[in-house]
Amino acid sequence: xxxxxxxxxxxxxxxxxxAPVEPAGRTxxxxxxxxxxxxxxxxxxxxxxxxxxxxxxPERRLEGFTxxxxxxxxxxxxxxxVLTDHHREEIGPVLRDVLKFPVRWVGIMGSAxxxxxxxxxxxxxxxxxxxxxxxxxxIGLNIGSRTPPEIAVAxxxxxxxxxxxxxxxxxx
Numbered sequence: 001x002x003x004x005x006x007x008x009x010x011x012x013x014x015x016x017x018x019a020p021v022e023p024a025g026r027t028x029x030x031x032x033x034x035x036x037x038x039x040x041x042x043x044x045x046x047x048x049x050x051x052x053x054x055x056x057x058p059e060r061r062l063e064g065f066t067x068x069x070x071x072x073x074x075x076x077x078x079x080x081x082v083l084t085d086h087h088r089e090e091i092g093p094v095l096r097d098v099l100k101f102p103v104r105w106v107g108i109m110g111s112a113x114x115x116x117x118x119x120x121x122x123x124x125x126x127x128x129x130x131x132x133x134x135x136x137x138x139i140g141l142n143i144g145s146r147t148p149p150e151i152a153v154a155x156x157x158x159x160x161x162x163x164x165x166x167x168x169x170x171x172x
Contacts, residue, residue: 025078026048026049026050026078026079026080026104026159026163027049027050027051027052027074027076027078027079027080028040028041028044028049028050028051028052028079028080028082028156028159029052029053029054029074029075029079029080029081029082029103030044030051030052030053030054030082030084031054031055031081031082031083031084031094031098032054032055032060032083032084032085032088033053033055033057033060033061033062033065033067034084034085034148035148036084036085036109036148036151036152036155037053037062037082037084038062038063038064038065038148039148039149039151039152039153040082040084040152040155040156041053041062041065042064043149043152043153043156044152044156047156047160049080049159050074050078051065052068052074053065053066053067053068054067054068054069054071054081054094055067055068055069056069056070056090056094057069057090071097071098071101075098075101075102075103076101076102076103077102077103077104078104079101079103079104079105080103080104080105080106080159081098081103081105081106081107082106082107082108082109082139082155083095083106083107083108083109083118084109085109086108086109086110086116086117086118087117091108091117091118091121092118092121092122092124092125093125095108095118095121095122095127095135096122096125096127099127099131099134099135105136105159105162106134106135106136107135107136107137107139107155108135108136108137108139109137109138109139109140109151109155110137110138111138112137112138116137118132118135118137119132122135139155139158140154140155140157140158141154141157141158141161141168142154143157
């Protein structure tokens with residue numbers, strides 16, 4: 001039996017491959033080469049994001065991805081920036097510099113149970129509190145993710161909910 005579509009819901013036609021998917025027009029910037037960054041970029045490309053790996057250390061790379069080592073015009077109002085390692089020494093300077101761009105969203109991975117290392121790092125660099133407040137932490141939907149693929153899925157689900165103005169959000 002043929003499926004009947006709700007004429008008012010274009011998403012149904014897209015889901016059944018009967019209509020083209022509109023490009024998301026969003027850039028996903030994974031900061032720091034990490035297992036989570038690899039999953040974010042791979043899955044993000046499938047979900048319509050333009051994937052970019054920003055890795056300031058030229059010695060660190062991800063197989064299959066070309067890393068940019070400097071900040072550029074791709075940090076625009078379409079950019080969702082995710083720092084994928086909260087142990088790196090460069091967190092403060094990287095976030096300070098990213099916050100100078102008109103990025104749409106910026107977040108750093110880390111547990112809500114621990115003090116956010118970026119807050120002190122940015123304060124020590126003289127970044128004003130209103131700019132520090134632009135950095136989201138924790139990030140992703142609260143689904144109990146533990147592995148790099150699960151963390152990437154939770155993060156991307158939150159970004160998709162936000163992109164589609166849905167309440168999935170990042171609240172815990």
